[in-house]
Amino acid sequence: MQKNLYMVSLGCPKNLVDSEVMLALLEQDGYRVCEDPDQADLLLVNTCGFIQSAVEEGLDEIMALGPYKDKKPGVKLVVAGCLVQRYGQELLAELPEVDLFIGVDQFPRVATLVREIKPSKKKIIITPPSFIMDSSLARTISTPAHRAYLKISEGCSNRCSYCLIPAIRGPLRSRAMDDIVAEAGLLAEAGVRELTLVGQDVTAYGIDLTGKKANLPALLGKLLAGCRADWLRLLYLYPNRISDELLTLMAAEKRLLSYLDIPLQHISDRVLKAMNRPFGRRQVHELLERIRRMVPDAAIRTTFIVGFPGETDEDVEEIAEFLKTYRLNNVGIFTYSNEEGCAAEHFAGQCSDEVKEARYQYLMELQAEISLEKNKEYVGGTIPVLVEGLSRETDLLLEGRSEFQAPEIDGCVYIADGQCAAGDIVMVTVTEAHPYDLVGEIAGPAQKT
Ligand code: SF4
Incomplete structure (x- = not known):
């Protein structure tokens, strides 16, 4: 029954x-x-x-x-x-x-x-986490048929002082490379055109495997050779593990999208130290210069946490200055929440909800202007768009995503004119820009990558 x-x-x-x-x-x-x-x-x-x-x-x-x-x-x-x-x-x-x-x-x-x-x-x-995803496990994709997530690792061995993930999900466990490629191949054969690689920290991939070396580029090389998906996207890159090898591969391989999601969480050295993040402002500046040099067309997304214990108005101003200087494509701002069991729970200088909210609003408004300016740079140009289907806003428009818009995180491209179906990759001429979304019309099918 x-x-x-x-x-x-x-x-x-x-x-x-x-x-x-x-x-x-x-x-x-x-x-x-x-x-x-x-x-x-x-x-x-x-x-x-x-x-x-x-x-x-x-x-x-x-x-x-x-x-x-x-x-x-x-x-x-x-x-x-x-x-x-x-x-x-x-x-x-x-x-x-x-x-x-x-x-x-x-x-x-x-x-x-x-x-x-x-x-x-x-x-x-409940048992201590030790499970690792395996391609032999059945899986019913719940996202639209043309896109899927590919989990490359479980857990996290970083120790950010505000984060409970390592306590909940356990230490980093990387999947075997061949097993990831096998699952990617099956997904691509089933019609998936965009694979988004996820893990708590995808740049740590491989550290726990034989060789004890982070080897995301090697995994990506195998995926590019062994699976036909049109777009490979990476989410959650840890700032100090973004290697030249990864950026070189990104610059050379069109199918590996030039989209870098790098959660920085702060830019003030003092706050980063309290967060137990093993990098400072100088390293972040160097990283962004290196990305701009090696992958000039890269779209960069990040997140910041405001209201961390001990954060001052000057620390927030450092984030504001950073946003104005680097003009990143997409920035998510989150307010800090005190979590039982995290080291930061006991830190002095806890911020009030009003202070957190004011800092959040300040940075959100600042970034909205920057994102709008960044999006205006696309107007008049023609970009590949993966069509998602009818718009969630109105049946009169189609909706898709460009290479610099991750599913369910960033904005979208509304397609106001032309014919296409969900799962098509089409060239869209951008006619209008908004802080998060673009509007355009179909110029033709996408060129083969
Ligand atoms: S914030 Fe991210 S990198 Fe840091 S411990 Fe949590 S999951 Fe790991």
């Missing part, structure tokens, strides 16, 4: 990959996805839990789904992922409506664990 699954995947693309594995395993066990929790036999929430706002979002989702169990006897509610790994046993008492909690390593066993649920016996299963 067919059973219905209602699933919510929260958090980052890495978590989405775990959700896609659970989805495939449950489909193999007879479940079909339904859009309405009213129809579900199984309600599953894969949570994020590394900052308070993500924890609250997870708890809200779980509590919103609880009442569906009362409406239909026998419905099971399962919670997986980072929230479970972070809070463990205390969730059993807090969320009595949940039948099963599974930590970050248990999701490959989800089908068996769901079958074993006994309504009278709530269960929580």
Whole structure:
């Protein structure tokens, strides 16, 4: 008998990959996805839990789904992922409506664990993280058919003082290179045109493998040779591990997009030191000069955290000066949140919410002007765009993304004129620029890379 699954995947693309594995395993066990929790036999929430706002979002989702169990006897509610790994046993008492909690390593066993649920016996299963993704695991891609995430590593061995990820997800575990290439090949054969490589720190790839050397460029070389995807995109590059070898490859290989997502988090030496980031302002300046020299057309994205303990107005002004000097394409600003268990939780000089908000607004407004100026540079030019389909704003426009717009992170290109289908890569002449998005019309099919 067919059973219905209602699933919510929260958090980052890495978590989405775990959700896609659970989805495939449950489909193999007879479940079909339904859009309405009213129809579900199984309600599953894969949570994020590394900052308070993500924890609250997870708890809200779980509590919103609880009442569906009362409406239909026998419905099971399962919670997986980072929230479970972070809070463990205390969730059993807090969320009595949940039948099963599974930590970050248990999701490959989800089908068996769901079958074993006994309504009278709530269960929580958490083990120290050691799982590594494997291409032999089933996975149902939930993103549009033309794009997918490719997880190259699990965990993180950096020790940023504000971050709980290493405690939740464990130390860095890189996947075997051949296994990543095998999965990429399967995805490309299935029609995926854009593969986005993810890991907590993709530049650390390989440090834990034989040879103890970060070897992202070697992996990329193998991917370029062994998989036909048109676009390979990298997310989460750690600033002091961006090698000349990587930049040389990026400059030479059109299929490896000249898009660098480098979360800097701050630029003031004092704050970076307190954050336990092993680089300073000088190294960041050198890095950006090197990128501009070696990959002149690179689009650079970064993120900053404002309101870190001890941060002063002068530190924020350093970020502002940096933004004005380097005029990066995309910048995300986040306000610091104090997380239980992080070293920074006990730091002196905690900033008030008002101060954090004011600094956030100041930098966001400054960057919006810069992003608009940067986007105006594209007007009149013709750029390749991967078509996503009808616009989320209106059925009268199509929507796509250029090489410098990452899925679900950056803006998009609205296509106001011309014919194309989702998954096409077309040349678009840009006619209008906005701070986050561009507008254009189709000039023709993309040239072969
Ligand atoms: S590199 Fe990223 S995931 Fe790793 S500890 Fe630092 S902030 Fe957390």
